[in-house]
Amino acid sequence: MAQSLAKEFTKGLWAEIPPFRLVLGLCPTLAVTKSVENGIGMGVATTFVLVFANLLVSLLRNVIPSKVRIACYVVIIATFVTIVELVMQAYTYELFLKLGIFIPLIVVNCIVLGRAEAFASKNGPVLSIADGLGIGIGFTLSLAALGAVREIIGAGTITIWGGTPVFEMVNIFPGYNPFAFMVEAPGAFIALGLMLAAMNLIGSK
């Protein structure tokens, strides 16, 4: 039991890490990773929805009739998404503004529905939580990494939760000129493409 629990949890961190290995959930990945902070915020919000949606789907898996299962999953997911939306508005309003419509769009993030359908509907609640947590943390790490790459190249600094930047490119390369292309739309696609290639390269060895 403990072994399979650990397995379900850790698979989300490398073997099936989204969106690199599990090419799902690309929209928020590309859209919000202008900075590390946004990436982490989006990742945590998604993780919350993933864990609770997985838990509920797993608990109700014998009650939900199979013909309307997708509709039921969607209602469950949408409920948790709205909870995240309201709580973020109340407590982290600035981040909520930055993430914009991508918070309600967690509802159509294929990762969440995908896990509900592929995993939680077939497994018990404890395993489902482990699965949701693992995939969620993997997703958060990916978003943070992509955010870091884009923010360092595109803005030349890393700033987390206001205040002074924790990292400045000019300290390493004096006279570094930020390459603003990276925080624009095309930069998102290209950065993700190159990072995916790097992962393939590491994985193939």
Added chain:
Amino acid sequence: MEYFEIFIAGIFINNILLAQFLGNCPFLGTSKKMETAVGMAMAVIFVLVMAGMITWIVDTYLLKALDVEYLRTVSFILVIASLVQFVEMFLKKSIPALYAGLGIFLPLITTNCAVMGACLLNISKEYSFLSALVSSFSYAVGFGLALVLFAGLRERINLARVPKPLQDTSIGLITAGMIALTFMSFKGMV
């Protein structure tokens, strides 16, 4: 004039795939072959325009009227999911030829965030019904345009010798980045 601006902006400047990042999963998933890309594009145009109209009506006459706007996410996704189901049943019975072409793409559209995203954008911009209709249509056409362009490029790339780590999704993303770059030049056009 206003509608024309919304139309042009929706297709080129705020292109839903390349500038707003909505609907990227099917963008990469169904663009390997031109044929599937065209099918997906048609299905999205069909569903998005209908979803745009229905969600606008639901939002204005139900959610805003009853002051329960916090239920927007839940109700929109239900509307879209049932719409897709309904369209699927309707096409199967009435226009089997069209169903044969679009059928397999329809279920995928429920989780296509381009549809949900465009509906939410219409609401957040406080569009009138007609503007919402025009913008939904232009987003859908923009989606189709980007998808078909991209599929064309990908078919060519498949014939090229791509370094191993870059193959498939990786080179796809980089190509998409290049298209997004060209679309950036439309900024400031209106």
Added chain:
Amino acid sequence: MREMISMIVVLTALTAVSGGLLAGIKSGTENRIEEQIFKFQLAPAMNDIFGEVENEPAKEQFQIEYEGMIYKFYPAKLEDGSTAVAFETKGKGGYGGDVGLMVGINIDNDQIVAARVTTHSETPGLGARAKDDPEFVTQFTDKSMDNNLNLKKNGGEIDAMSGATITSTAVSLAAVQAQNLYKKLKPEILKQIK
């Protein structure tokens, strides 16, 4: 048939529970959300408009309903002793969406103290520019209620931001709307401020 019933029952029950749960959370977070909106959107704009004030506009706010819309007014005692009021109007924008504009008007001489853009636009670079480019909105400063605050191309006195005509139009429309609102509601405002 039984299957059909169970499908309907489960889906209805689920939706009902979801609706109830969300209504509860909504009412629990409502006040806090309103505070946040004020703190992050309206308060900074108001701070820019009035500078130091001698009262607390947020606590003294009042509402006036006009043509089916509720407007919130924030009264301020300025450092020079005059009284002013700030409120937010929305200008219809093209594809960029609506632009919110906070306008502060000095009640003693009916002049605009300053105006600031409040809305975060979905489209980067459009509404955002009006927000980050203070030069455009400073054109409204010290204008009276009789100035024509439309853009020059529409017969008014305001220069558009280059390359952002639509946002400029939306902002100037919001300003004109603020003028009209103030002219119509001034007696009511005076009554509320005391």
